[in-house]
Amino acid sequence: MMTEEEKWHFDLFGYIVLKEAIPTKDVQRMVELANQWQALPDSQLSTPLRSYRDPVDYPDLPRSIVNAHYGDAVFQRLALNGEIMRCVLHLTGNCPKLLAVSLTQNTKESDEVGFHGGFDGGWRNPANDYQVADNKVFATFLNAAVSLVDVPAGSGFVCVPGSHKSHFPKPSNINIYSDPPQVVNVTPKAGDVVLFTEALCHGARRWTLETPRLTVFVRYSTSYASWSPEVQPIEEHKDKLNEDICELIQVAGFQHRKQIVNKLLTEMGADPA
Numbered sequence: 631m632m633t634e635e636e637k638w639h640f641d642l643f644g645y646i647v648l649k650e651a652i653p654t655k656d657v658q659r660m661v662e663l664a665n666q667w668q669a670l671p672d673s674q675l676s677t678p679l680r681s682y683r684d685p686v687d688y689p690d691l692p693r694s695i696v697n698a699h700y701g702d703a704v705f706q707r708l709a710l711n712g713e714i715m716r717c718v719l720h721l722t723g724n725c726p727k728l729l730a731v732s733l734t735q736n737t738k739e740s741d742e743v744g745f746h747g748g749f750d751g752g753w754r755n756p757a758n759d760y761q762v763a764d765n766k767v768f769a770t771f772l773n774a775a776v777s778l779v780d781v782p783a784g785s786g787f788v789c790v791p792g793s794h795k796s797h798f799p800k801p802s803n804i805n806i807y808s809d810p811p812q813v814v815n816v817t818p819k820a821g822d823v824v825l826f827t828e829a830l831c832h833g834a835r836r837w838t839l840e841t842p843r844l845t846v847f848v849r850y851s852t853s854y855a856s857w858s859p860e861v862q863p864i865e866e867h868k869d870k871l872n873e874d875i876c877e878l879i880q881v882a883g884f885q886h887r888k889q890i891v892n893k894l895l896t897e898m899g900a901d902p903a
């Protein structure tokens with residue numbers, strides 16, 4: 631389901647860019663909702679929408695509105711987007727779980743996001759695994775960063791390519807503003823997706839434009855990841871989700887094949903067996 635070139639790129643660098651993966655009308659709808667929701671204080675967002683960190687207490691952080699998929703069907707379509715899912719299915723061995731859909735705004739005033747992930751003081755998080763075998767790439771914790779705006783060079787997502795496999799600490803002089811080859815600034819256009827393993831050392835440079843940077847971070851893990859058992863459909867808001875999304879959120883054993891996976895594989899013309 632991933633092409634040979636995509637596997638090569640993802641394995642070597644820890645991310646791939648899926649160009650024009652999201653239909654323009656869905657991008658426009660998400661921008662519209664982002665502008666509406668981001669203009670409201672947390673107290674006026676309809677539950678279960680809320681900020682990851684309330685901007686009243688954290689005015690300098692980029693504002694990330696979590697549970698966006700409960701707020702509008704466009705975010706449910708996004709979490710099941712065919713381009714994203716053909717890669718997520720490959721990378722999770724057909725055992726995906728939807729963890730989070732967060733609509734994030736960075737303004738010129740927002741703090742930059744320092745490097746995190748990758749080699750972390752000699753200890754590698756066992757829940758954030760990365761392996762390659764049998765011509766397959768395997769990653770247990772993925773982030774699809776869907777850009778709703780064109781990102782200019784010099785700001786937005788940065789990473790240390792290949793750091794998802796590194797075994798040595800990053801030199802202290804390497805930071806989010808360092809140059810290639812150590813640090814790469816990925817600058818998607820509206821509708822592009824940067825799909826990366828959370829094992830990759832990554833962060834974000836300060837936003838430089840007057841109009842905000844809008845990104846939807848759609849996070850997936852393997853369905854059997856037991857470190858996120860609390861991520862289940864929220865009982866009192868379950869009626870806002872379609873059946874496919876509800877199933878995608880469920881924890882399931884690694885031998886269990888979700889119906890939504892078979893449905894997606896069939897749609898993609900792949901053999902569900």
Ligand SMILES: O=C(O)CCC(=O)C(=O)O
Nearest residue numbers: 743786787832833834847
């Ligand atoms: O804003 C970005 O592109 C970086 C976001 C990030 O670091 C994360 O989602 O873990």
